[in-house]
Amino acid sequence: MQPKVSIVIPCYNVERYVRECMQSVVSQTLQDIEIICINDGSTDSTGAILREFARQDSRINLIEQQNGGYGVAVNRGIAQARGEYIGIVESDDFINPTMYEKLYTKARQTNAELVKCNFFVYDSHSLEKNHTYNPKYQDLNLAPNYAFNPREEFKQIFFFHASVWANLYESTFIKSVKFFESTKVYQDLPFAMEILAKADKMAIIKEPLYHYRLEINQGNSTQFITPDRLMQMLEMTKEALSVLMRYGILEEVKEYFFAHAMSPNYSFYYKTSSKIWKTFANEMREILAHYTNPQWTYFEPKIKKWTQAIMQGKVPKQSFKQYRRKVFRLRVRDGGIYLKLGNFEYKKAFATKHQKHTK
Template identity: 30%
Template structure:
C-alpha cells in the first residue's frame, strides 16, 4: 500500500498528457501510485497511458465508457488504496516537491484535508505566482501551519465563495471512504463544487501549506470551465449545494454566502451560454432572492441588478458591451456545407479503396501469422515432449537417488550391527573362559571334598565301633531327654 494515491481522470488529453504525467512521476516523494481513468477518449490518450504504465509500475490504467469527470473520479476513489488521495487533471502540472510537503503537513497535523495555493497560466506565458488563489495565511495571524489545524467555521467564506477544485487539496482516504462515503456528482458539469462543500463542512481537521504547487492551465478548450454548453448544469449545482447546507442544518448560518455564490455562478455563464433560455432561467432564479435580507458586496449587487433590470437577453448583452453573434446566411452556409460534404465523399472513397488494399494486405499478414502460429505450436509440442521426458528422467533419478540413500543407510546399519556382534562375541569368549576356569576350580574342590569325606567316614566308623561309644549311649539318651 502506498502513502498517496493520485487520481487522474483523462478525456482527450493527448496534447498535454505527457507533460502532466511526467510532472507526477518526477516528484521528489516516490511512495505513491497513479490511477489513470480513461473516460472514453477518442484521441491517443489511452495508448499514451498504456505506454506510461509499461514504463512505470506505479501507474494503473482503467478504461471506461465516457460518462464525465465525476464518474471517472469516483472510479478512482473506489480503486484508491493509499493513505491519502490526491486529484489531478491531465492538462495541468505540479511542482516536484508538492507531494513531499503536502504529505509531511498532513502527517504532522493528522489532517482530514490539506489545502495549498494555486497559480493560473496560459500556454506560452509566464506562470504567475504573484496571485495565489488561496491565501489562508491572511485568515490566521502568526501561526506555524506545520502544526496548526482549523475547521470550516474558522474560514466560512471559503465554504462556497472560494476555490472548489479538488486538485488543490490532499485528502485522507479514511475520511473520504471509511468515516464518510463522499463521491462526486455524476453526469453533470461542475461536479467538484458539491464535493468541496460536503468535505469542508465535515472535516474535523483542516490544514494548509502556504505554497503554490499546482499550475492550472486556462487555455485548454476541453476544460469543463471552458465548455459553455454545460452552463445549464450550474442551476442544478446550486440546488444541490442548497440541499447539502439544509441537510447539515447550516443553511441559515451560510445564507448570505450561499446567495452570493448562487448569484456569481449563475451570472458567470449567461454571456458564454449564448442562450435566451438560460438568461430567462437565471433571471427567474435571481428574482426569487430577497437581497434586502442579505449582506452582499457592492460588486455582487451591481451584477445582480444589471441582469434583473434588463428586459431581455439582447439588452443585457448591450449593457455589458457584448455584441450578439451576427446573423448567418443559411443558403450560403448550406452550399458551403454541401461542397464540403462532396469533398468528404471523395476523400471517403479514396479511404475505402485504400482500406480494401489494406484488407488484402492484412489477409496475407493473417495467413502468415497463422503459419507462424502453427509452427510455434509444433515447436511448443516438441518442447513439451522433451520437457516431459526430462521430467520423467528427473523423477527416475530421484527414485534411484532415494534407493541409494536407503542402501547406504542399510550398509551403515549392518556395519554397526557387525561391530556390535564382534564386541559381543569377544565379551562372550571372555565370559566363557571365566566359566571354564571356575568349573575347573570347582572340580578340584569337589575332588578334595570327596577325599575328605572318605577320610571322615573312616574316622566315624572307627568311633562307632569303639567301646567308648557303646558305654556312653545311656548318657546320650538322657541328654536328649533334657533337650526336649
C-alpha cells in the first residue's frame, strides 16, 4: 500500500545529532509514512544508530552505500520513495511532531505540487537557541494565504532561503528534478530555483515546524572553506542561473535571484585564500553580466559594494576592519559575552537574577 509521505534522510557522520533527528521523525503524528535513511558511507557510529532505529520501526528503509555525497544520497532516496508526497530531512536537524501531518493536509486541500513551512534556526551555542527565521524580505508571513504560482504571484520567494528540507513535494513533481551530484556545497540553490520555476501551484504554512541546526550548516570555520569549495559554490550559482534562463524567467526574478546567490558567495569569498580571488572574480563577472540594469533592492550594503567591484573588473580586497573582525571580536550583548581570537571562540551567558537566587 502506498504511504502518504516518504521522508528522505541523507546521513553522513552525524552520530551527535542523528538520534534526535530520527526520534523526531518516527514520532510524527502522521503515522502513514515511509522513512528512507541513506547511510552515505559514515565512518562513525551513525550506521549503528540507524540500524537500531530500523530494527524497532518497520517503516524505516535503511540504505547503506559508499560515500557519494549529499546529492547522490538524496537522489537515491527520492528515486526509491513510494509515497504520494516526499519530504527531505537533514540528519543533523529535527522536526516538530505535527510537521508532516500539517504539510500533507495542506497539500491535499490545495492540490499543490509544493508546500513550504517556516523553520526555526537552532544554535545550541547561542543564547537564543531557537528562533523563527524571518529576516527582512524573507518573512513567509508576506506570502499569499492561498495556493499560488510562485513565478507570477509571489516572485519574492526566489530570494528566500532555499530551505528545501522545509518542503513537501508531490511525488511525480519532485522525481522530475535532480540534485547536482558533482559538488559538495550549495546544491540546494539550483534545485530550489528549478522547483520554484517548475511549480504551477505552491502553498505556504507560516508556522515554523522544522529546526535547522545552524552551528553545523553555517560553515563558520575557515578550515572548511577551501578554494575548491568556493569555486564549487560559484559553479552552483552558474547552474542556478542556467535553470532560470532555461525556464525563461530570469528577467522576471533577477533582482531576487542575484541577491539570494551573492550573499553566500560573499561569505565564502572572505573565508578562503586570497590566491583564488582573481579567478573567482573573473568567473563571477561572467555570471553578473546577466544582472542588467540592477536595482539592488535586496542587497545588503556591503554585499552590494563587493558585487559592484566585481562587475567593474576589480578583485575585491579584505579591508582592515574585515581582517580585524576575522581575527578578533569581543561583544557583550543579549545577556552574554562573545570572544573570538583566531580560531578560538568563547561564549558565556550571564546568570539572571532568578538563576543567581536559585543556585
